[in-house]
Amino acid sequence: MDILKQLNIDHGNVAQMLDILDKQLNNVHEMKSTDFDLMRDIMYYMTRYPDRTHHPLEDLLIHKLIEHDSSARKLGENILSEHEGLTEKGQIFLDMLVQVTDGAMVLREQIEVAGRDYVAFLRAHMEKEDKHLFPLAEKTLSHRDWTEIAQAIERRHDPVFGPMVDDQFRALYDFIQQQTV
Ligand SMILES: [Fe+2]
Numbered sequence: 001m002d003i004l005k006q007l008n009i010d011h012g013n014v015a016q017m018l019d020i021l022d023k024q025l026n027n028v029h030e031m032k033s034t035d036f037d038l039m040r041d042i043m044y045y046m047t048r049y050p051d052r053t054h055h056p057l058e059d060l061l062i063h064k065l066i067e068h069d070s071s072a073r074k075l076g077e078n079i080l081s082e083h084e085g086l087t088e089k090g091q092i093f094l095d096m097l098v099q100v101t102d103g104a105m106v107l108r109e110q111i112e113v114a115g116r117d118y119v120a121f122l123r124a125h126m127e128k129e130d131k132h133l134f135p136l137a138e139k140t141l142s143h144r145d146w147t148e149i150a151q152a153i154e155r156r157h158d159p160v161f162g163p164m165v166d167d168q169f170r171a172l173y174d175f176i177q178q179q180t181v
Pocket of ligand 1 (some may be wrong): 054
């Protein structure tokens with residue numbers, strides 16, 4: 001599949017995950033019952049697919065872009081460093097949720113702060129890519145560049161939205177299906 005198209009589809013899927021996290025974080029804030037298993041599964045997904053497949057693909061695209069157009073360096077380097085920040089923030093939030101679902105006591109406020117920070121950071125990040133990075137890549141990169149990017153990375157299927165749902169994400173998949181009915 002066309003790489004840019006896949007990246008856009010990924011963004012739509014991630015946005016859906018962030019909306020679910022937002023609702024659950026509202027429950028955390030309002031002291032309502034919260035589905036921490038669901039939040040943990042979302043963060044497992046985020047650290048497994050977007051962090052390991054989507055972001056590395058964008059990183060390759062950025063390096064190609066900078067090769068062609070040095071004025072893209074500032075934007076590109078900013079996005080590369082945000083990818084590192086996202087991985088770190090995501091892992092911290094995931095670790096917290098694993099603790100909760102394992103029965104440890106974690107302050108609701110602590111969960112809310114880490115969760116809101118992650119959601120806001122990732123939304124702003126994707127908006128930057130949608131508005132600036134992707135249009136620039138579409139304008140600048142050649143067919144050959146896209147082929148080289150595709151060849152340089154091992155394309156993995158999305159374990160939730162891809163052709164096969166991974167067992168680990170069955171509950172998350174079912175939740176999303178119910179939501180969209
Ligand atoms: Fe992205």
